[in-house]
Structures are given as C-alpha cells and as structure tokens.
Amino acid sequence: MVATVAPPKTRSRLTIRATDVTGQRIVRLRDVGEETIAQLIDRLLPTMGLPAVVDGREVSYSLRLERQGRHLHASEDADSVLQDEDEVLVSPNIDAG
Amino acid sequence: MPDRTHCQFVLEIFDANGTALGSDPFVPDWVPAREWARFEAIRLQKVPPMTATAVDFEPIWEDRARGPYVRGIRGCIRGGDGQTFSVDFPKTYFHQDARSASTRYVSAGRLRDGDVFYFKVMAFAVSAPGSDTSTATIEEIPQPVEILDTPIAQFRANSVAVGQSVDGDAPVFLSSEALNQAKEMCAAAGNVEVGGILLGRLHRDTLDRELVFIEITAQVPAEHTVQQFTKLTFTAETWAAARAAMRLRDRGEQFCGWIHLHPDFCRVRQCDAAKRAKCELAGIFFSSADCALHRTVFCLPQHLGLLISDRNGSLVPAVFGWRRGLIVQRAFHVMYMPSATVRGRQIYGGVLAAVGGSENGDR
Numbered sequence: 001m002v003a004t005v006a007p008p009k010t011r012s013r014l015t016i017r018a019t020d021v022t023g024q025r026i027v028r029l030r031d032v033g034e035e036t037i038a039q040l041i042d043r044l045l046p047t048m049g050l051p052a053v054v055d056g057r058e059v060s061y062s063l064r065l066e067r068q069g070r071h072l073h074a075s076e077d078a079d080s081v082l083q084d085e086d087e088v089l090v091s092p093n094i095d096a097g
Numbered sequence: 098m099p100d101r102t103h104c105q106f107v108l109e110i111f112d113a114n115g116t117a118l119g120s121d122p123f124v125p126d127w128v129p130a131r132e133w134a135r136f137e138a139i140r141l142q143k144v145p146p147m148t149a150t151a152v153d154f155e156p157i158w159e160d161r162a163r164g165p166y167v168r169g170i171r172g173c174i175r176g177g178d179g180q181t182f183s184v185d186f187p188k189t190y191f192h193q194d195a196r197s198a199s200t201r202y203v204s205a206g207r208l209r210d211g212d213v214f215y216f217k218v219m220a221f222a223v224s225a226p227g228s229d230t231s232t233a234t235i236e237e238i239p240q241p242v243e244i245l246d247t248p249i250a251q252f253r254a255n256s257v258a259v260g261q262s263v264d265g266d267a268p269v270f271l272s273s274e275a276l277n278q279a280k281e282m283c284a285a286a287g288n289v290e291v292g293g294i295l296l297g298r299l300h301r302d303t304l305d306r307e308l309v310f311i312e313i314t315a316q317v318p319a320e321h322t323v324q325q326f327t328k329l330t331f332t333a334e335t336w337a338a339a340r341a342a343m344r345l346r347d348r349g350e351q352f353c354g355w356i357h358l359h360p361d362f363c364r365v366r367q368c369d370a371a372k373r374a375k376c377e378l379a380g381i382f383f384s385s386a387d388c389a390l391h392r393t394v395f396c397l398p399q400h401l402g403l404l405i406s407d408r409n410g411s412l413v414p415a416v417f418g419w420r421r422g423l424i425v426q427r428a429f430h431v432m433y434m435p436s437a438t439v440r441g442r443q444i445y446g447g448v449l450a451a452v453g454g455s456e457n458g459d460r
Contacts, residue, residue: 017238020394021336021339021340021352022351022352022395022397023340023351023352024148024240024351025148026238026240027236027237027238028235028238029235030234030235031234043234044235047235049132049396051126051128051392051393054393055196055197055386055389055392056197056200057386059393062333064333064337071334089336089337089340091336092333092336092393092394093333094331094389094394095328095329095330095331096290096292096329096355096390097327097328097329097385097387
C-alpha cells in the first residue's frame with residue numbers, strides 16, 4: 001500500500017487595501033498569502049509611513065477587518081481570514097503622556 | 098511611492114567641549130519632511146491636490162562644498178509643469194535622530210543624562226537602489242486632498258487670535274463649540290488624562306490662492322481609551338469609534354488632529370510652592386510621548402494637537418502642529434466667541450509651551 005502525495009494547495013494570492021486611522025494614507029497590498037497578520041502588518045508599515053519604533057518607543061498595531069468589523073489577532077493566518085479586495089484599518093495602540 | 102535618496106547619512110556626536118564621541122549611521126525618518134513637501138507643493142499649486150506624490154531627498158552641503166557635512170536636506174517634487182519644486186529643511190530636522198543616537202553614549206558613560214551635546218550630519222553617496230520586490234507588491238494609492246474655496250476674511254472677522262502667527266504656517270481656526278466641549282470634558286475628567294479627536298476641513302482663500310487654512314469644526318471624545326494620571330492610551334477601538342462617529346456626522350470632515358488633557362500634576366501631588374516652581378510638569382508642555390503619538394498618527398501638515406492643561410484650576414489650551422517637518426507650538430484662532438470678548442481673551446491668552454522634553458521620564 002502506497003499513499004499518494006497530495007499536490008500542493010494552490011491558493012490564489014490576495015490583494016487588499018489598507019488604510020491608516022486618519023483615512024488619509026491608503027495602500028494596495030498585492031500577493032497576500034501564507035503569512036500571519038503580524039507579518040502582514042510588518043509589510044504594511046514602511047509604505048504607510050507608520051513607525052515601528054518612535055523616539056525609542058515600540059508602537060504596536062492591529063488590523064481591523066472592515067468586512068467583519070473586528071480586529072484580527074496577530075497570529076491569525078492572513079489567507080484564511082482575508083478575502084480578495086478586503087479593506088483593513090491599521091490601528092496603533094499608543095500612549096499620550 | 099517610496100521616498101528616494103541616494104545617500105547614507107551619518108551622525109557625528111560631540112560632547113560640550115567639542116570632543117568627538119563617535120559616528121552613527123542612521124536612516125532619517127523622511128515621513129514628516131515628505132508630507133510637508135507634498136503639502137507645500139499643493140498649497141502653491143505646483144501639483145494637483147492629491148496624496149502620494151513622489152519626493153526625492155538630497156543633501157544641502159555646508160559652505161556650498163561637496164560634502165560630506167550637510168546643513169540641511171532638500172525635498173524635491175516633479176511639478177505638473179515638468180519643473181522641479183523643492184523645499185529646504187534645516188539640520189534641526191535631525192534633532193530627534195541625534196537625540197536617539199546620544200542614548201548610546203549615555204549608556205556607555207560618555208555622556209550623562211541631561212548633558213548638552215552637539216552633532217553634525219554627514220551624507221555619503223551610495224549606488225542607486227536596485228528594484229525592490231516589496232515595492233512591487235505594495236503601493237500608495239493617490240487620494241484627493243479636499244480643499245474648499247472659502248474667503249479667509251469671514252473667518253478672521255469672526256475669530257480671536259491666540260498667540261503670534263508665523264509666516265508660512267497654515268492659519269488654524271478652532272470652533273469655540275469644539276473648544277468648550279473639550280474643556281468641559283477635561284473639567285469632568287478629574288485627575289486622569291482624557292482625550293478626543295479633532296475633525297475639520299481644509300480651505301483655500303479665494304483671494305490669496307497660496308493661502309491654505311485649517312478649520313476645526315468639531316471634537317469627538319475618545320472612547321475605549323485607558324485613562325491614567327500621567328498617561329492616556331488610544332487603543333485600536335478608539336480609532337474605529339472615532340471614524341464611525343465622523344461617518345455618522347457626514348459633514349465632509351476629515352481627521353485634523355487630537356486633543357488631550359494634562360491634569361494639574363502638582364496640585365494632585367500636593368507639591369508646595371517651592372517644588373512647583375522648579376517642576377517642569379507645572380508648565381505647559383507637549384511631551385516626548387505626545388510628539389511620538391503625533392508623529393505616528395497625525396503626521397500630515399494639517400494635523401494638530403490640542404493640549405488642555407489644568408493649571409491652578411484654569412484650563413489652558415495650546416495648539417501644536419508641524420512646521421517644516423518638526424512639531425512646534427502653533428498660533429490659532431477661536432471662532433465665534435461670545436460677546437464678552439475681553440473675558441474670552443483672558444481665558445484664551447496665549448501661553449508658551451515646551452515641546453518634546455523629557456517630562457515623561459521624570460514623573
């Protein structure tokens with residue numbers, strides 16, 4: 001008895017739109033695939049002009065999936081929660097002093 | 098579109114005696130300069146009012162020599178007429194980078210915390226970056242920048258100026274209703290920090306077409322925040338709720354900034370007069386944490402930070418915003434003051450504030 005190796009899953013790569021909280025910086029991100037939401041955020045920040053560290057302070061971000069009205073967990077798989085042409089909001093958790 | 102520069106920048110740090118402590122390569126934060134250059138190009142009608150215009154940065158050499166020392170940077174934009182439009186930024190643009198670099202020397206014991214130091218900036222040409230696959234998969238989508246044609250005269254005729262304006266700053270007109278609501282929110286807050294989001298619009302004067310000004314129409318209290326005595330956390334839910342509130346209003350507004358309160362720290366701690374006189378928390382200040390939030394969320398030239406400080410029972414407003422890529426205190430106008438104008442002037446008298454100090458670490 002020999003098992004048959006299944007062919008690799010061919011998932012289509014997604015394109016999404018990401019907006020900052022002011023709505024004034026919007027980017028299109030193509031080729032979203034097998035990555036976590038945390039990795040997706042890391043890809044988005046530079047082009048959106050959002051700092052990962054500012055004045056020595058780390059800034060944490062989350063993604064809000066507008067279609068579902070919920071914030072995605074950093075460990076969720078992008079290709080399992082996102083759909084093509086989804087819109088996400090990149091939201092910082094940040095302190096004023 | 099990505100910002101482009103073909104230079105590696107290096108900071109040289111010197112102690113107060115002029116002794117060189119070391120050199121540190123760094124990557125400048127181009128975003129505030131980029132956004133300022135874009136805004137200037139739009140204000141002067143060199144480009145259409147759209148976001149995402151590409152900006153190239155090049156060094157401005159000291160003494161017109163060819164480097165490596167720079168006295169500033171130049172942001173260059175290709176205008177709609179094919180001409181290059183440029184905006185110069187002084188070396189002070191690198192203050193924050195120098196401050197960050199200095200921490201290494203404090204850790205190594207070569208500077209003490211609070212020591213004065215000096216810095217120089219060098220730039221060295223590097224080969225043009227090759228094609229970057231990350232830029233092929235992500236791109237900024239140009240958005241229209243909404244600017245209404247409005248005579249500024251009608252705003253000036255119905256407002257009271259607070260503070261001394263600086264040439265080149267976009268005038269700010271703050272609705273007295275929004276300001277009063279913010280002050281009521283702060284008065285009710287007790288001894289914790291509270292905040293909100295400023296909504297507004299951009300206008301272009303119908304006579305002076307190079308004069309763009311900012312109208313703050315409303316404030317939305319920040320919900321889902323974490324409020325503490327010396328700290329206010331804006332959470333992801335805060336932004337979502339504020340965006341929902343703006344959509345509900347449906348008045349063609351945009352995010353124009355944020356508000357927060359500094360309680361009377363000295364009163365709460367029952368500091369005596371002598372301690373209060375020496376305490377930097379007794380003054381009006383936009384802290385380094387406030388600057389970090391402003392840079393992270395509100396990095397466009399039209400974005401403002403309205404700070405309300407409780408000082409001896411008076412709620413004192415001060416406005417902060419961008420000037421050539423740096424956060425500074427800004428003059429503003431309060432619209433539609435009540436008939437008791439003199440009283441209003443007393444309430445809204447301009448105050449001089451500190452920006453980006455070390456107040457947070459000293460609390």
